[in-house]
Amino acid sequence: MFILGAFAIIFDEHGSVLLCHRRDFDAWNLPGGGIENGELPTEAVIREVKEETGLEVEIKQLVGVYGKRDRDELVFSFICSPIGGLLSATDESSECRYFRIEHIPANTISIHVERIKDALKSSHQPIFRRH
Numbered sequence: 061m062f063i064l065g066a067f068a069i070i071f072d073e074h075g076s077v078l079l080c081h082r083r084d085f086d087a088w089n090l091p092g093g094g095i096e097n098g099e100l101p102t103e104a105v106i107r108e109v110k111e112e113t114g115l116e117v118e119i120k121q122l123v124g125v126y127g128k129r130d131r132d133e134l135v136f137s138f139i140c141s142p143i144g145g146l147l148s149a150t151d152e153s154s155e156c157r158y159f160r161i162e163h164i165p166a167n168t169i170s171i172h173v174e175r176i177k178d179a180l181k182s183s184h185q186p187i188f189r190r191h
Contacts, residue, residue, distance in 0.1 A: 065135040066105035067092025067172070069123060069179040070115075070142065072158045077176050079168060080112050080153035088168040090137070090175065091156070101136040109140065113156045116144035123179045124187030126171070137175045 067090040070078040079088040091112040095104040102119055109117045117140035126135045147156055159165065161180070164173060171191040178187050 061132065063131070063133040064095040064101065064104075065093060065133065066095055066101040066108060067135060067137050067175065068105050068109045068117060068140040069137060069176055070109070070117065070140050071179075074158075074160075076158035076160050077164070078113065078147075078156060078158050079164070079172075081155040081157075083152060083154045086167055088165050088172075090172045091153070092135075092137075093152075102138070105136070105138050105140065110145065112150055112152045114145050114148040114150060115142045117141060118143050121184075122186045123175060124189060126175070126188075127190045129190050137179070139179055 069090060078091065080091050081088050091109045092105055093108045095101055105119065106117060109115055119138045119140050121139045123137040123139055126137065127133070149155055161176070174191065
């Protein structure tokens with residue numbers, strides 16, 4: 061049985077990417093998380109972004125589906141665009157901020173950096189990869 065996750069890659073008008081600083085440990089990551097029972101990945105990413113950033117988003121494109129090497133987990137990554145809400149810290153994120161690609165913090169989760177790079181390749185075909 062697979063665990064399912066959904067994450068958003070959100071770029072601003074300058075090409076900077078939105079990252080969230082986790083409250084449970086010192087790391088930056090893309091907004092997202094687990095898919096709940098009965099939820100589609102698209103519904104999950106919209107819910108997770110709202111919970112972690114305060115933003116309402118629309119989905120623009122599926123970037124890829126990623127399998128984890130060490131466990132039965134599939135993660136969907138989507139390019140999303142804000143359509144409402146207010147960017148703010150939440151119960152899950154101590155800070156949310158846009159970073160230029162060349163200034164992504166060193167303590168950003170490495171597989172999330174890979175997903176950002178995949179999104180920048182601007183292919184219209186989703187990527188299927190193991191992390």
